[in-house]
Amino acid sequence: MTPFQSRIHPASEAFQAQRAGMLALVDELRALEQRAADASARASASFARRGALLPRERLSRLLDPGRPFLPIANLAGYGMDDPDPSKVVPGGSQIAGIGFVSGVRCMVVVTDSGIDAGALTESGNQKLMRCQELALDNKLPFVHLVESAGSNLRKYRVEKFIRGGGMFYNLARLSAAGLPVVTVVHGSSTAGGAYMPGLSDYVVMVRGQAKAFLAGPPLLKAATGEIATDEALGGTDMHASISGLAEYVAEDDAHAIAIARDIMDNLGWQNKADDAAANAPAPRLDTEELAGVMVLEHRKPVDMREIIARLVDDSRWMDFKPDYGMATICGQGRIEGHTVGFVTNNGPIDPAGATKAAQFIQLCNQAGTPIVYLQNTTGFIVGRASEEAGMIKHGAKLIQALANSQVPQVTIYCGASFGAGNYGMCGRSFHPRFCFSWPNARTAVMGGEQAATTLEIVARQQAERKGRPVDEARLAEQKEEIVGTFERQASAFYTSGHLLDDGVIDPRDTRAVLAFVLATTREATARTPRAVQFGVARF
Known part of the structure; x- marks a missing residue:
């Protein structure tokens, strides 16, 4: 492999303008993340009064100091829980990611109980289930720090209730797969939340703080008329000495986390x-x-080799079939010693590019090499010439190859991700092991202008067939509405807020993120958990 010779000039006006624009998006990302931390910190006085640690303090004590931590779904709920971006507190009231606990790489989820007492939200449920799926896929123990008031009954939605059962389904599967589930109950764990410790392999409860019950005192009184205190109904001492739910009793939050470690x-x-x-x-x-x-x-060209050369060791990589299907780039390099295949785009995917990528994916599977997809495409090429060249059948070969790939696949949305190009480059629906976005990424079935123009053409044709005049004012209004809708939903912040990736990252962190997830997948391949027929039953 030879070092890549860059044609980028960092001192140029164009580079500096692009850098300023990207850093402004990164600042917006950091401000959204900080909004969640600030909202949680506003509860610090109430936590201090009961001698409790704030959620982020619990996480800090749990993780090994100095080791990396990869946040998952940092913008969960953006544009979902509240359509007004200025009021959104992203994160789904959960702090989640992959980190190291006593030297063991784990999936960690912490209820952000500083926000609405940790009440479960739709985005929080989806985020939690995604973390459980990642733990299953990557053979990671699951560590859960719980303090939740349960579902927010004022925002009850039956579909949220039904889908939420997946959290407990996944916990049972984790245990049965031989992946330990460790839960620390710091406060309330009510109703469905009681099954979080109930379906865990190890439970730590904090005396005087932790409570777990299927129905709390208000619901119990409403349902049966029975009156009971929190402690008598589901307190730590009861569960440690009578029900057997708790294996370990801690005197405070810090002690509980030390036990978990x-x-x-x-x-x-x-x-x-x-x-x-x-x-x-x-x-x-x-x-x-x-x-x-x-x-x-996204209409401006960029050589994605310039991106790859700033990710791989020594900026060395092997370009696979560089003169065939040139808009689709494939090749191999290393990231912190991990051999990896790259598939990316310098334009739309044409028949030759689809064929090349399909062959390359099969070769990576033959060698057991993980694949990284750097999405930057306007989609599969369209037009009479491409149809005659067999775009449909060649595109299908690419879809077949990546859908049935057996090696770990990681997707980064770097730029445009339009139309079926999203699918052909291992978009979220194709279940890449991990999927992250840059803040400038744009995802849509097509561009807003294209969608509006397409519908305008259809409207004019319909009017012509019916012999009616075209309402120009209505067409202009429709075009503005469609473009606005497409532009708003194409934003990386919006798609990430809807859990359509695993988080938005600073482009400058991409090498570190890829190194981390590649080490995670390699460790998963080497790990052989002792699976059992069922999850470990509680006694």
Whole structure:
């Protein structure tokens, strides 16, 4: 492999303009993340009064200091729970990600009980289930720090209730797969939330704070007339000495987290293998330049090799069939020692590009090489020539290859992701192992202008067939409405808020994120959990 020779000039006016635009989007991302942290911190006085740690303090004590932590679904709920972007508190009232607990790589979810007492939201439910799915796919223990008032009955939706059962289905599957589920109950865990510790393998409860019951005192009185205190009905001492729900009793939050760390330490799941990143050379081309390399207007061309060269070790990579299907780029390189195949786009996917990518995906499967898709395409090419060249059948070959690929696949939305190009580049519906977006990414079935123009043409044709005049004012109003709808929903913040990826990341962090998830998938491949027929039953 030879080092890539960049044609980018960081001092140029175009680069600096692109960098400024990208950094403005990153600042917007960080402001949205901070909004959730600030909303949670406003409850600090009430937490202090009962001697409790704030959710982010609990997470900090749980994780190994100095080790990386990869947040998952950081914008969950943006544009979903509240359509007014200025009022949205993203995150789904859950703090989640992959990190290290006593040296063991784990999926960690912390209820953000500083926000609405940790009441479950639709986006929070979806985020929690996505984290459970990632734990299953990547053979990760699941550590859950729980404090939730349960479902928000004022915002009750029957579909949320029904879909929410997937959380408990996944917990049962994790345990049966031999992946330990460790739950620390810091406060209330009510109704369906009581099944979170109930379906866990190890439960730690904080004395005087933790409570778990299928029906809390108000519902119990309403349903049966029985009157009981929180502690008598579902307190820590009762569950530790009578029901048997709790294995361990902690005196406070810090003690509970220390117990959880001891549980993970005693599993003996620490990865003793040499870290492949230790001696891996950094890219020769500066990863900081990723903030200015990518164009912010999807109609402008960009050579995605410039992106790859700032991700791979020593900026070295092998370009696969560079002169065939040139708008589709395939090749191999290493990221912190991990061999990886890349598939990306310098334009629409044409018949030759689809054929090349399908062959490359099969070769990666033959070699057991993970694949990274860097999405930047306006879709499959259209037109008479491409139809005659067999675009449909060649595109189908690509779909067949990536849908049936057996190696880990990771997708990064870097720029445009339009039409079936989203599918052909392993979009979310094709179940990549991980999926992240850059803040400038745009996703839609087509561009807003294209959609509006298409519908305008149809409207004019209908009017002509019926012999009626065209309402020009109505057409102009319709066009503005359609373009606005498409533009709003194409935003990376909007799609991420609807859990259509695993989070929005700073482009400059892409190499670190890819190295982390590649190490996660490699560890999963090497790990052989001791699966059992059923999840571990509680006694």
